[in-house]
Amino acid sequence: MPLMHNPSNDRLWKDEFPVFTSDERYVTRRQFTKFLTLASLGMFVGNLWIVLKSYLSKKSSYPALDIASIGEIPVRGVKLFSYPTPQDRCIMVRTGEEEYVAYSQKCTHLSCAVYYSVKNDRLECPCHQGFFSIKDGSVLQGPPPRPLPQIVLEREGGKLIATGVKVSGNG
Amino acid sequence: MANPEPTRQRRGLVAIDGAMALIVILLVVQIWLLSATLEAFLAGHSGPVIPAAIFSGLLFMAALTLNIFVNRIDHSSRRP
Numbered sequence: 001m002p003l004m005h006n007p008s009n010d011r012l013w014k015d016e017f018p019v020f021t022s023d024e025r026y027v028t029r030r031q032f033t034k035f036l037t038l039a040s041l042g043m044f045v046g047n048l049w050i051v052l053k054s055y056l057s058k059k060s061s062y063p064a065l066d067i068a069s070i071g072e073i074p075v076r077g078v079k080l081f082s083y084p085t086p087q088d089r090c091i092m093v094r095t096g097e098e099e100y101v102a103y104s105q106k107c108t109h110l111s112c113a114v115y116y117s118v119k120n121d122r123l124e125c126p127c128h129q130g131f132f133s134i135k136d137g138s139v140l141q142g143p144p145p146r147p148l149p150q151i152v153l154e155r156e157g158g159k160l161i162a163t164g165v166k167v168s169g170n171g
Numbered sequence: 172m173a174n175p176e177p178t179r180q181r182r183g184l185v186a187i188d189g190a191m192a193l194i195v196i197l198l199v200v201q202i203w204l205l206s207a208t209l210e211a212f213l214a215g216h217s218g219p220v221i222p223a224a225i226f227s228g229l230l231f232m233a234a235l236t237l238n239i240f241v242n243r244i245d246h247s248s249r250r251p
Contacts, residue, residue, distance in 0.1 A: 029187050033241045036194045040234040043201035047220075047227040050208050054217040108213075146214045167215030 062152075062164040067092060067102070070158050078116045080105065083151055083162045090151050091116060091123070092160075095134060100160055102151035103137045109144040123148065137168075183248030190237045190244075197230045197237075204230075 015023075027035075062084050073079050079092045081102075092102035093116050103123065105113045112127035122140060123132040130142030137148035152164040208223040 029184075029191060030241060030245050033187075033191055033194060033238050036191070036198055037231075037234045037238040040194070040198050040201055040231045043198070043205050044224075044227045044231040046205045047208060047224040050205075050212050051220050051224045054212055054220045058217070145210070167213075 062162075065162045067153070067160045067162050070155065070160060076116075076118050076121075081162075084165065089113065090162075092151070092153075093123075093134060100153055101134060101137075102153055102162065103132070103148040104151070104165070106148075107144055108139075108146040108148060109142070114148065180248050183244045186244050187241050190241045194234050194237050197234050201227055201230050 065081075065083050067081050067083070068079050073092075073094050075094050075097060077094050081090050081092060082088055083090050083102075089105040090102055091105045091114065092100060094100050103114075107114050107125040107127065107130055109125065109128055109130050112125050114123045114125045114130075114132060116122075116134070117124045120131075122134050123137070125131070125142065125144065128143050130144040131140040132138065132144070132148050133140055137150050139145075139147060147168055150166040150168075151162050152166055154161045154163050204223055204227055208220060211217075211219050
């Protein structure tokens, strides 16, 4: 590896962002302005990406998935399942004789898996002590910025079917 | 008699610095806009997504205009 390096043979980006300290030089105002404008373009592209994601998520429909049979889990019991894709882990809790709720198991803070605390009757994230209401998935305490996405459940005969995902903001 | 050349260059430099400061402000607003839009989208509110994209595009156009302005000033102040 050469100790001295001649930047003039390299491409422009290598010249502007050199590996060797000795090759560094001051960035001109014009170059810096160009960099800021490119960063601005990046922000705009980011906003367009969100528009695209929003459009695609509106078009997508959720499949109906048989999760469990009624009475399969005891009151205050829990069943884990995946919905709508195998990567989306969810948690279903039987809160009463005839009451079932299901939420995404991914904490809205940093995506740790939440669990049901029978003692406190709430969903808890063990990573940063984020607590969610078992009634509607809203944030009770801790750093999570949003409620847990709720899985829409429907009864069909003796079966519990997941039919959608309800995402809501805090307040 | 004073040499007019340094005055012209100094004025050009001030104009470029001002334009750069404006672009920085636009960029900060765009960063805030992007994070706020992402937060709203993840919370299930897709209403502000399109207006935010339009506004971000306008801010980018303004930054691009300022960039062109900086290039022009730079060229004119260097002109012999």
